[in-house]
Amino acid sequence: MNQPLDESLEKLTKTIASTPKVGSGRFQRMAVTSASSLFAVFVALAICAVLLWVTDKDWVKAYSTLFGAVTEERVLYDTLQRATPLFISAAAVSIGFKMNLFNIGVEGQMRVALLATAVAGAAVRLPAVLHVAFCLAVAMIAGALWGGIAGFLKVKRGVNEVISTIMLNFIALSLVAWAFDDFFRDESNTEGVLVKTKELPSTAWMPDLVDKPKLGGTLIVALVVLLLFWVLVWKTKFGFRLRASGGNAGAARATGVNPGRMIAISMLISGALAGLVGMNRLMGDVHAYQNNLGEQQGFNGISVALLGQKHPVGILFSGLLFGFLSAASGKLQLEDIPKEIVTIMQGIIVLAVVIINGVIQRWDERRIQRKAAAQLEQLAAAEAVA
Amino acid sequence: MRKSKRFAAIALIASLGLVAAACGDDEKEEGGSTDTTEQTPDTTGMGSETTTGDTMPMADITGGVAFDTGGRGDGTFNDSAGVGADRAVDELGIDVTELEANVDEDREANLRLLAEDGRNVIVGVGFMFTDPMTAVAAEYPDITFGIVDSVVDAPNVRSLVFAEHEGSFLVGAAAALKCGCDKIGFIGGQEIDLIKKFEAGYTAGAKYINPDITVEVKYLGPAGDNSAWGNVAGAKEIAAGWYADGVEVIYTAAGGSGAGTIEAAIEAGKWAIGVDSDQWATSGDAAAQAVILTSMLKRVDVAVFETFKAVAEGDTEGGIKVFDLSVDGVGYATSGDYLTEFIDQLEEIKQMIIDGEITVPEAP
Numbered sequence: 139m140n141q142p143l144d145e146s147l148e149k150l151t152k153t154i155a156s157t158p159k160v161g162s163g164r165f166q167r168m169a170v171t172s173a174s175s176l177f178a179v180f181v182a183l184a185i186c187a188v189l190l191w192v193t194d195k196d197w198v199k200a201y202s203t204l205f206g207a208v209t210e211e212r213v214l215y216d217t218l219q220r221a222t223p224l225f226i227s228a229a230a231v232s233i234g235f236k237m238n239l240f241n242i243g244v245e246g247q248m249r250v251a252l253l254a255t256a257v258a259g260a261a262v263r264l265p266a267v268l269h270v271a272f273c274l275a276v277a278m279i280a281g282a283l284w285g286g287i288a289g290f291l292k293v294k295r296g297v298n299e300v301i302s303t304i305m306l307n308f309i310a311l312s313l314v315a316w317a318f319d320d321f322f323r324d325e326s327n328t329e330g331v332l333v334k335t336k337e338l339p340s341t342a343w344m345p346d347l348v349d350k351p352k353l354g355g356t357l358i359v360a361l362v363v364l365l366l367f368w369v370l371v372w373k374t375k376f377g378f379r380l381r382a383s384g385g386n387a388g389a390a391r392a393t394g395v396n397p398g399r400m401i402a403i404s405m406l407i408s409g410a411l412a413g414l415v416g417m418n419r420l421m422g423d424v425h426a427y428q429n430n431l432g433e434q435q436g437f438n439g440i441s442v443a444l445l446g447q448k449h450p451v452g453i454l455f456s457g458l459l460f461g462f463l464s465a466a467s468g469k470l471q472l473e474d475i476p477k478e479i480v481t482i483m484q485g486i487i488v489l490a491v492v493i494i495n496g497v498i499q500r501w502d503e504r505r506i507q508r509k510a511a512a513q514l515e516q517l518a519a520a521e522a523v524a
Numbered sequence: 525m526r527k528s529k530r531f532a533a534i535a536l537i538a539s540l541g542l543v544a545a546a547c548g549d550d551e552k553e554e555g556g557s558t559d560t561t562e563q564t565p566d567t568t569g570m571g572s573e574t575t576t577g578d579t580m581p582m583a584d585i586t587g588g589v590a591f592d593t594g595g596r597g598d599g600t601f602n603d604s605a606g607v608g609a610d611r612a613v614d615e616l617g618i619d620v621t622e623l624e625a626n627v628d629e630d631r632e633a634n635l636r637l638l639a640e641d642g643r644n645v646i647v648g649v650g651f652m653f654t655d656p657m658t659a660v661a662a663e664y665p666d667i668t669f670g671i672v673d674s675v676v677d678a679p680n681v682r683s684l685v686f687a688e689h690e691g692s693f694l695v696g697a698a699a700a701l702k703c704g705c706d707k708i709g710f711i712g713g714q715e716i717d718l719i720k721k722f723e724a725g726y727t728a729g730a731k732y733i734n735p736d737i738t739v740e741v742k743y744l745g746p747a748g749d750n751s752a753w754g755n756v757a758g759a760k761e762i763a764a765g766w767y768a769d770g771v772e773v774i775y776t777a778a779g780g781s782g783a784g785t786i787e788a789a790i791e792a793g794k795w796a797i798g799v800d801s802d803q804w805a806t807s808g809d810a811a812a813q814a815v816i817l818t819s820m821l822k823r824v825d826v827a828v829f830e831t832f833k834a835v836a837e838g839d840t841e842g843g844i845k846v847f848d849l850s851v852d853g854v855g856y857a858t859s860g861d862y863l864t865e866f867i868d869q870l871e872e873i874k875q876m877i878i879d880g881e882i883t884v885p886e887a888p
Contacts, residue, residue: 212636220629315746319715332654332674333717333747419628424655429716429748434627464627468637471623481626
């Protein structure tokens, strides 16, 4: 009695396992993910067109202004400028995602790193190249330490990283504001209302790639980060383990991977990258810490990571898109189009990506279920005949 | 049936998503926007007012206003700047374009955009424009710039600074005179030097009337926490607690958050003091008007208007323009007539400040 049932169950399991998921082939998967991101962008454009139309704004003019801006040199440079921190923060978020960690704390990690770098960078005297490297290292270490707290709490105490990173964001904001205000503000600058830390010596300034319109050298750092992210996750043993334990912790543990260790390491890396997010502003632009420096970039990285499907190439495109939308938003305002439309568009894009990915996954699961169910019926029928 | 249900569900999700996205944005930009901005985004926060004064003679100059994140619709600071721009449009016939920053980088980009657009006079609203304006003003020496609340040392930048501590001194004195009590409160937005100026003046003014008065002080957020400017719930919670604890008057210098103090004042039947704009007039709500004792007026509108006017009249020089009590750049509102019996005394104090007989501290 049990024998045939066991056999059929076994067969069933095999069927489920052997049915290829949609997009399980490498190129197929790439096609599906990029198509869903592209589709999300179109959905957002369509919804925003309707929104503009409903609110009596000229949506044709809005889009022609928006896409017309692509041809402008200044907008293009500005796009790259604005995409730079997005590349880095999206990479930071994506490293977490690969380990199934949702690091919402990039913003706080960035903030801690900004102040630490501004203070440490201004305190030492080094030759130019070394000084820049020193600052980048301080930023990564500070970000990693702050991100590491969430990793530690997760591994040792089982605290959900979403909750701990949100809380750590609040703590970072207050802690940095307090430390800045009480210890590190530049008292010699008494005239200006805008309070800053002591200025970084020019040896610590990130050189510009192009002077006018400005294109900062941090772009190179950002591109290197994306490249290293790709190499680390897809080309190393560590990356394989990371993806394995992110995908199926139980299975990974069975093959000897220590999930706690993986969590700790990925939070450290994520935090280290987060530390670099604000550097284009700090080292390339303002050359001192001030309040609101680089604000929101840590959160924007989440959007860019989601639209980029957590892949470096995707992040490259989505970062450019978000940078472009942001760079072109001023043009829209000149044409009497509310600036909010750009942020709404970005919001809908991300939402649409999440929904579309969810739909694809569910549709996929259901297809496999159906196939299995059909087979089960066949088996049952065969048994009944016997 | 099933299909329509599914459609309904999708529509619901989509619309929820829209709302969520919209709210999310608002929060990002304004750090928790006030009720008023969310209810009427069309008329307040959005868009540029490229109004051409069609009944007015057109001035042959054009202007631009660059708002910080937040922008119009806060009921106080930015709206006050907006009023100044509107007056320039109406009275001088200047074509004024407004741009509002979404993110950090927008400030410089927007100034540049206005400059490239050939605007003759460009005003940046808020001290966060200090560095961007320093950079852009140097590149466009033929354009006159104005910056509110900060000093940019350039020949073509008019730095529009205010003596907020002096105005706050007067409303502090008014609070102590009116309530005759021994406990008042101050709620600040971000704990930054600019807002501490308000606190310092207010406390000094109250103590000038009643040396034994206690001034409770709380800030809604640390420096850098943008939500402090739109934290209506937070201000209300603090205010309600203080009112229950015997505080009779609360002065709130926290942008849109002040609406929370007014709500708490209405519920407690106690006094609130507005900031920047005459909030008795801008609230337009009888319940609120019953509790708004006065407002510390910071005439950003005057500063912005005067900048446009000067350029329209050919004065393109930069320099520091101080708006203090002596030029009515700051002051106190008398709408509601709650201060009638104290006007003489307040005017006397005002004159003493102008004459230098009273020195108002700028830091607590």
